[in-house]
Amino acid sequence: MKIYFISFYSKLNSFLFVLILIIVGLLFIVLPKEKISENEKRVLKQFPDFTKVNLFSGKYFEDIDLYYSDNFIFRNTIIEMASEIKKYKGIKNKEIQYFTKTKAINKLTKNTGKSINFVTSDDEKIKNVENSSTIIDTTSEAYNNINSVxxxxxxxxxxYSGSKKKLSSFASLVSKYKTALGSNVTVFCMALPVGSDFNLPNSFKKDREKTSINYLYNVMNPSIKCVYAYEELEKHQNEYIQFNTDHHWTGRGAYYAxxxxxxxxxxxxxxIDKFEIKKINNFLGTLYYYTRSEDLKKNKDYVEYFKIPNRTKATYFDEKLISEKRTxxxxxxxxxxxxxxVFLGGDYPLMHIKSDVKNGQKILIIKDSYGNAFAPFLCAHYEDVYIVDYRYLKYNIKSIMKKFDINNIIFAHNLFVLNSSYTTFQESKFLNSNFISNPAKPQQVVVKKDTLTNNKNEKY
Structure with a gap:
């Protein structure tokens, strides 16, 4: 009898196990798949295309693994449960909590400062881009640049951790732009702090953002006009210039820049009183979703934006730079x-803002997502503002400047982006090659999920 029950329960366990696998498999097939993770602010892996190269390199099956991982049923619920459990692990410090990507850390010292060195993977990013014809969000500030919080x-x-070598490379690139564009074009460079200097306790050992910015400007060609945004933000560091839960600066921070x-x-x-200041409440940003910290959840942000008094018309281009669509x-x-x-409504390869300023002045800004909050202010002073997102553009900058007769250009990047060799690599291609200057047909515009697009139009 005992043997019978053991055999019965073994068969029952096997049956239930197989049944669960079948149900999970069917649910995976039947349930709709998300293309974008709202929580993680990234595009989820889609089922890979079958090619002979991918098959024999092993990449095809790796991509299938990533597809199943990203689209597993009830994935978000499971992640939230894991985050709740993780809160009760380890040593707790009421004042400071550390959240790290283990693989990104070489060294964590034992003193209270806890100095951290990072392993970068820019060479790998560049290799991936060289071997791909698609738009790759290799420098998504949302997660790829977050190593430790x-x-x-x-x-x-x-x-923040800085690299003099990478900053020097970027300074050299900006000088090349100045030479290539000629004396009639004014070139600006604006390095943007990410809040490390202003918000970390003094006891914490870290690279100073100010030191890196000073170094960058000191090695910059004297003909470049450097913008001292750090000094202006420092005056207002006790104001709401950086989000509590997100990696971006606020609209107020952008105003001071x-x-x-x-x-x-x-x-x-x-x-400041000339702007219509509006707010969007209940904002939880990328750093909350990275850490799942209850302290952050209880300290929600609001997004403050400053509407310029000028009338504007906003459009974005297809990749042939021929047709413009309203945004x-x-x-x-x-x-x-x-x-x-709320800032710009999306990350497009190229946007154009037409203002009612009517002074003939034009400016092009090469930016990362920090630039989204900054760019609208330019429309109060320039008749035409062209906005390039360095991650997505596939065109020659000299051609753009010539085509639209632009006489000013500004590089507006946060320090994480400036310390990436991918940035210099990408923006060198804009200057030195025809970088898909005549594509056969326009590619679909890729928009990051921390920004939005909509068919609604703005009055001009």
Whole structure:
């Protein structure tokens, strides 16, 4: 009898196990698949195309593994449960919490400063881009640039680490732009701090952002106009210039950088009371979803945006730079985790903002997503503002400058982007090659999920 029951329960266990596998498999097939993870602010892996090269290299099956991992049923619920369990692990410090990607860390010292060195993978990024004809978001600030985060006083801060070699390479590139574009084009460079200097305790050993920015500007060609955004932001470091839960700066932070730009460009900035200031509440950003910290969850952000008094018309181009389609300068429908998308409404390869300034002045900004909050301010001083996202453009910058007769250009990048050799690699291609200058047909515009697109139009 005992043997019978053991045999019965063994068969029952096997049957239930197989049944669970079948149910899970069927649910995986039947349930709709998300293309974008709202929580992680990234595009989820789609089922790979079958090619002979991918098959024999092993990449085809690796991509299938990633597809199943990204689309596993109830994935978000499981991640949230794991985050809840993780809260009870390890040693807790009421004041400082550390969140790290283990593989990105070489060294963690034993002192209270906890200095961290990082392993970079820029060469691998560049290799991937050289071997691909598709748009690759290799430098997504949302997650790829987040190696280590501190939650301090209910605020998330990314740990900054600088490289003189990479900063020197970028400075050299900007000088090449100046030479190539000629004396009639004014070139600006604006290095943007990410909040490490302003928000980390003094006891924490870290690379100073100010040191890196000073070094970059010191090795810059004297003909380049450097914008001292750091100094202006430092004056207002106790204000709401950096989000609590997100890796971006706020609209107020971008406004103070705009003041610094005007000083460098010899422009009279608009005082803050000239703007219509609006808010989007209940914003939880990328650093919350990276850490799942309860302290951050209880300290939600709001997205503040400053609407310029000028009338504007916003458009974006196809990759042939022929047709323009309407979009928004401020995507005021943005909500929730996408609230930062209120700035420009998306990350396009090339945008064009036509303003009612009527002074004949034109400027092109090469930016990362920090530039989204900054670019609208330029429309108060320039008749035409062209906005290039360095991650997605596939065209020659000299051709753009010539085609639209642009006489000013500004590089506006945060320090993580400036310390990436991928940035220099990518922007060198804009200058030195025809980089898909005549594609056979326009590719689909890739838009990051921390920003938005919509068919709504803005009045001009």
């Amino acid at each position: 501190i939650v301090y006083k209910r605020k998330a801060i990314q740990i 705009y003041l610094a730009f005007c000083k460098s460009a010899g422009l009279e900035p608009l005082p 928004l300068l401020y995507a005021e429908y943005a909500r929730g985790g996408n609230s930062y998308g």
